[in-house]
Amino acid sequence: MATRGPFEGGAETAELRSALGRFATGVTVATCRDGDGAPVGLTVNSFGALSLVPPLVQWALRCESPSLRAFEATEHFAINVLAEGHLELARRFAAAATNRFDHGRWHPGHTGCPVLAGALAVFECARRSAQRHGDHVLFIGEVLHHSAHAGTPLLFHTSRYRRLGDAL
C-alpha cells in the first residue's frame, strides 16, 4: 500500500507524489471566517499567481477537508505567505487540531479574514471561482488588498520544510 504524505487522502501514487515534491514551493496559510465568524485556516503550498490584470491568485483544497464548507460559503479568503520563523505555525495549521489560531498572533484584515502576524505577504481576495477538479476544489480569487514585508520565506521541498539558500 502506498504510504500517505502530509496531504492525507490524495489519490496519487507514491511515485507521483514524490515527483511533485521535487517542485520547491513557498508555504502559505489560507484563511477565512466560518458562518459563526470563527477563524478558519490551513497550511497550503498549492498557492500560485494566476493573473496580473485582473489580479487573480489560485489554490486548491482537498474535497474531504473539514474546512471546505467555510471556504465555499464565504465571499472572501486570505493567503498569508509564511516566513522562516513560522515553522511551528505551519506545522500547527497542517495538523488535525481544533484550536489552530489559539497560539498565533493574528488580526482581522480589511475583509475580516485572519491576517497572521509576521506574514511576508498577504493577499486578501474575493472568491471568483470554486470548482472541483479531481479530489480538490480549485479556488480562484481576485486580490482586493495586498501587503508585503521584508524577510526570508519558509520553503517546502521533498516533503520537508527548508530555508532559502544563496542567490545564484
Ligand SMILES: Cc1cc2nc3c(=O)[nH]c(=O)nc-3n(C[C@H](O)[C@H](O)[C@H](O)COP(=O)(O)O)c2cc1C
Ligand atoms: C507544506 C504543506 C502544504 C500543504 N498544502 C495543501 C494544499 O495546498 N491543499 C490542501 O488541501 N492541503 C494542503 N496541505 C495539507 C493540509 O494543511 C492539512 O491536511 C490540514 O490538516 C488541512 O486542514 P483541514 O483539516 O482543515 O482540512 C499541506 C500540508 C503541508 C505540510
